[in-house]
Amino acid sequence: xxxxxxxxxxxxxxxxxxxxxxxxxxxxxxxxxxxxxxxxxxxxxxxxxxxxxxxxxxxxxxxxxxxxxxxxxxxxxxxxxxxxxxxxxxxxxxxxxxxxxxxxxxxxxxxxxxxxxxxxxxxxxxxxxxxxxxxxxxxxxxxxxxxxxxxxxxxxxxxxxxxxxxxxxxxxxxxxxxxxxxxxxxxxxxxxxxxxxxxxxxxxxxxxxxxxxxxxxxxxxxxxxxxxxxxxxxxxxxxxxxxxxxxxxxxxxxxxxxxxxxxxxxxxxxxxxxxxxxxxxxxxxxxxxxxxxxxxxxxxxx
Amino acid sequence: xxxxxxxxxxxxxxxxxxxxxxxxxxxxxxxxxxxxxxxxxxxxxxxxxxxxxxxxxxxxxxxxxxxxxxxxxxxxxxxxxxxxxxxxxxxxxxxxxxxxxxxxxxxxxxxxxxxxxxxxxxxxxxxxxxxxxxxxxxxxxxxxxxxxxxxxxxxxxxxxxxxxxxxxxxxxxxxxxxxxxxxxxxxxxxxxxxxxxxxxxxxxxxxxxxxxxxxxxxxxxxxxxxxxxxxxxxxxxxxxxxxxxxxxxxxxxxxxxxxxxxxxxxxxxxxxxxxxxxxxxxxxxxxxxxxxxxxxxxxxxxxxxxxxxxxxxxxxxxxxxxxxxxxxxxxxxxxxx
Numbered sequence: 290x291x292x293x294x295x296x297x298x299x300x301x302x303x304x305x306x307x308x309x310x311x312x313x314x315x316x317x318x319x320x321x322x323x324x325x326x327x328x329x330x331x332x333x334x335x336x337x338x339x340x341x342x343x344x345x346x347x348x349x350x351x352x353x354x355x356x357x358x359x360x361x362x363x364x365x366x367x368x369x370x371x372x373x374x375x376x377x378x379x380x381x382x383x384x385x386x387x388x389x390x391x392x393x394x395x396x397x398x399x400x401x402x403x404x405x406x407x408x409x410x411x412x413x414x415x416x417x418x419x420x421x422x423x424x425x426x427x428x429x430x431x432x433x434x435x436x437x438x439x440x441x442x443x444x445x446x447x448x449x450x451x452x453x454x455x456x457x458x459x460x461x462x463x464x465x466x467x468x469x470x471x472x473x474x475x476x477x478x479x480x481x482x483x484x485x486x487x488x489x490x491x492x493x494x495x496x497x498x499x500x501x502x503x504x505x506x507x508x509x510x511x512x513x514x515x516x517x518x519x520x521x522x523x524x525x526x527x528x529x530x531x532x533x534x535x536x537x538x539x540x541x542x543x544x545x546x547x548x549x550x551x552x553x554x555x556x557x558x559x560x561x562x563x564x565x566x567x568x569x570x571x572x573x574x575x576x577x578x579x580x581x582x583x584x585x586x587x588x589x590x591x
Numbered sequence: 592x593x594x595x596x597x598x599x600x601x602x603x604x605x606x607x608x609x610x611x612x613x614x615x616x617x618x619x620x621x622x623x624x625x626x627x628x629x630x631x632x633x634x635x636x637x638x639x640x641x642x643x644x645x646x647x648x649x650x651x652x653x654x655x656x657x658x659x660x661x662x663x664x665x666x667x668x669x670x671x672x673x674x675x676x677x678x679x680x681x682x683x684x685x686x687x688x689x690x691x692x693x694x695x696x697x698x699x700x701x702x703x704x705x706x707x708x709x710x711x712x713x714x715x716x717x718x719x720x721x722x723x724x725x726x727x728x729x730x731x732x733x734x735x736x737x738x739x740x741x742x743x744x745x746x747x748x749x750x751x752x753x754x755x756x757x758x759x760x761x762x763x764x765x766x767x768x769x770x771x772x773x774x775x776x777x778x779x780x781x782x783x784x785x786x787x788x789x790x791x792x793x794x795x796x797x798x799x800x801x802x803x804x805x806x807x808x809x810x811x812x813x814x815x816x817x818x819x820x821x822x823x824x825x826x827x828x829x830x831x832x833x834x835x836x837x838x839x840x841x842x843x844x845x846x847x848x849x850x851x852x853x854x855x856x857x858x859x860x861x862x863x864x865x866x867x868x869x870x871x872x873x874x875x876x877x878x879x880x881x882x883x884x885x886x887x888x889x890x891x892x893x894x895x896x897x898x899x900x901x902x903x904x905x906x907x908x909x910x911x912x913x914x915x916x917x918x919x920x921x922x923x924x925x926x927x928x
Contacts, residue, residue: 296634476782476882479762481688483782484774 343459343538345401346412352404361409371409375422378571390565391418394451395459417538424536425449426572432528440517447559448566454548456558461548467492470526475511493522496546497554616725618647648722652715659711663687663767666704686771689761708767709751716744739864746867749874758878784883788894791873792884798866805862809855812838824852 354363360372368381376384392398399405402415429449437444454461467489477483494500501507504519525546533543549556560566623641631638664678667685671677678685690702697703723737755764765775780786787793813821821827821834828835828851835852842849850858881887888894 479691479758479760480764480775480779480782481691481762481766484766484778487778487781488774 343414343417343541345397346404346414348400348405352407352410357411361407361411363407365407365409372411375419375572376568379568383568386564387422387568391451394455394457396455396457397459401459420536420538421451422567422572424532425451425567426569428528428532428536429567429569432524432531436521436524440521443517443521445555445559447561448569449549449556450560450565450567452560453556453558454544456551461544462551466543467526467529467545469530470523473526493546496550496552498550498552499554503554616647618645618650620645644726646722646725648718648725652718652722655711655715655718659708659715662704662708662711666699666708666768669699669704683769685768686774687767688771689755689764689766691762692760693756702761705761705764705767709764712751712767716740716747720744735860739860742864742867746870746874749871754874754877757875763878779877783877784881784885784887786873786877786884788884788888789873789877790888790893791869791876795866795869795873798862798869802859802862802866805855805859808842809859812841828852 354361358372362371365371370381370384373379373384376387379387388399392401395401399408402412402418404410404412433449456462468485472482473486473489475486477486490501494503497503501510504516504522506516529544529546537544549558551557621642621644623643625639625641627638628640629638663685664682666687667678667682668675670685671681687704687708688702689705690697695706697706699707720737720740723740724734727734727737751764755761763779765772765779783789816834816838819834819837821838823833824835827833830836839849839851877884885894889896
C-alpha cells in the first residue's frame with residue numbers, strides 16, 4: 290500500500306511542481322514577451338526594451354515654448370481650441386467628448402498626455418496620442434472598411450476605437466510576435482524560417498481561438514487563393530505590418546493579432562455607439578499630421 | 592541466424608595492464624561512499640547508490656555538459672532581459688536558434704549561443720564515447736555499448752551537422768532549448784512535405800515500436816517466471832524445466848518461435864540501433880533525394896493524391912506568393928531570395 294501511496298504522490302506532485310516552470314502549450318502564445326533572438330521576429334523593428342512605458346507627463350518640468358509649434362500660445366482663452374492637428378473637423382464640445390473617450394479607453398487622466406499648465410503644449414505622450422488618432426482613422430478607412438465591404442457576410446457591426454486595442458490600460462496586451470507578411474513565403478528557405486511561419490500561424494490561431502482549417506484547406510494547405518477567411522487574414526496581416534511600421538512609436542512591443550482579437554474570431558471590444566467612434570472623416574482627411582515614428586523622439590519639449 | 596545477428600565470436604580487444612589502469616588515469620578513481628536510499632525499496636528496486644568511477648573522460652564530459660547548461664542559462668537571461676525570475680520561469684521557452692548560412696563566430700543573438708552550445712554538446716558526447724571505450728577496454732568487453740552510443744551520435748550529428756551541411760545552412764538544424772528542438776521536429780516535417788510519408792521514418796517507427804514491444808515481452812516474461820527463479824539465467828540456460836526454459840517454451844508454443852536469454856538481447860540491440868540508423872538515412876535523404884516526401888510518396892504510389900498538388904506545382908508555382916488580391920487586383924510580389 291505504501292508504494293502505491295508514494296507513487297500517487299509522485300505522479301500528482303511532479304506535474305504540480307513542473308506546472309510553475311513549464312509553460313502550457315495552449316497559453317504559449319500569451320506568455321509575456323521574450324526578447325526575440327532574431328531581428329525577423331521583431332517585425333523589422335528594434336527589439337523592445339523590457340518594461341518600457343510612456344508614462345504620464347512630468348508636471349514639474351519647465352515648459353520650453355521654443356520647441357513648440359506656433360499654434361501653442363503662452364496663454365489662452367477658455368473655450369477656444371489651440372494646436373489642434375488631428376481632430377481638426379470637430380468643435381469644442383466634440384473634442385472634449387473625444388478626450389473623455391480616450392481617458393476611458395486607456396484608463397488614464399488628462400495629465401497622462403497633457404501638461405495641465407498648458408493643454409495645448411505638445412508632450413511626448415500627446416504626440417503619440419495624436420498619431421494614434423490618425424492611425425485609428427486611417428486603418429479604418431484603408432483596411433477595415435474595405436474588408437467589411439468585400440466580405441460583407443463575415444462583417445460584424447462596430448468600428449475600431451481606442452478601446453479595441455487598449456481595453457482600459459495604457460499599454461495594450463503584448464504577446465508573441467508574428468513575422469512580417471513577406472516572410473510567409475513557402476516553401477521556406479530553411480527549417481528555422483519554417484519555424485517562424487509555423488509559430489506565427491500558431492500565434493494567429495490562438496489569437497483568434499480557431500484552428501488551422503478556419504483559414505486553410507486541410508487537403509491542400511498551400512493553395513490559399515479561394516478561401517475568404519484566408520484572404521481576410523492576409524489583408525489583416527498586412528494591416529498589422531502597416532500599423533507596426535507606420536504608426537507605432539519606436540521601441541515598444543509590436544502589435545499582433547491578439548492585440549485586437551483577444552482570443553476571439555472578431556475583436557470583442559469594438560465600438561458600436563456612433564458617439565464613441567473615432568471621427569474617421571474628420572481625421573483621415575488631414576494626412577499632414579506627422580507619422581514618422583522618429584518624430585516622437587525629437588529633442589526638445591520632452 | 593545467431594551468427595548473422597551477433598557476428599562471429601571475436602577475441603577480446605587487447606586489455607590494458609591492470610596495474611597500469613589505475614595509475615595512468617590520474618582521475619581514474621572510484622569516488623564516493625556507498626549508501627542505501629531506502630525510498631527506492633518502496634519501488635522494489637536496488638537501493639545502493641555509489642560508488643562511481645570518475646575518470647578523465649567522464650569528468651570532461653560532465654564539464655562540457657555543465658558548460659553547455661551555463662550557456663543555455665545565459666541565453667535565457669539574455670532573452671528575458673536579464674530578469675532572473677523570468678529566465679527560470681520561461682526556461683522551457685528559451686531558444687538558441689542556429690545562424691543563417693554556414694559561417695561561425697556569429698554574435699550571440701544571431702547564432703553565437705547556438706554555436707557555443709553545439710561545441711559543448713559535441714565535446715560532451717564525444718568525451719562520453721571515450722569514457723565508454725575506456726571502460727570497455729578495462730573490462731575486456733566486446734564493444735557493443737560503444738557501437739550503440741556511436742549509433743546515437745550518428746543520428747544527432749546527422750540532424751545537427753550533416754544535414755545542415757548538405758543544405759548549406761545551419762538554419763536547418765534544430766535550435767537548442769527545451770521546446771526548441773520539439774518545434775524543429777514539427778517545422779522540419781512541415782517544410783519537407785510531412786515526414787509520415789518518409790519511408791525511412793516509417794522504418795524507424797517500426798524499429799522503435801518494435802523495440803518497445805520486445806522490451807515489454809522480455810520484461811514481462813522474466814518477471815512472470817521470477818517465481819521459478821528465471822533470474823538465475825546462467826544456470827538455467829542449460830537446465831531443463833527451469834524458469835528460463837519454460838519461458839522459451841512458452842513463446843515457442845505461443846508464436847512458433849522463441850529467443851533464448853542471449854538472443855533476446857540481440858533482438859533488442861538491433862532494434863535499438865536500427866531505429867537510429869534508419870532515422871539517419873531518413874534525415875540525410877530529406878532535401879537531397881526529394882524536397883517533399885508527400886510528393887515522393889504520391890510519385891511512388893504509396894499514398895493517394897488529394898487536392899491539386901503535383902511535383903510541378905510545388906516546384907514551379909509557389910502558390911502563396913506572389914499573389915494577386917482578387918478584389919483589388921493588387922499584386923503582392925514574392926520576396927527576393
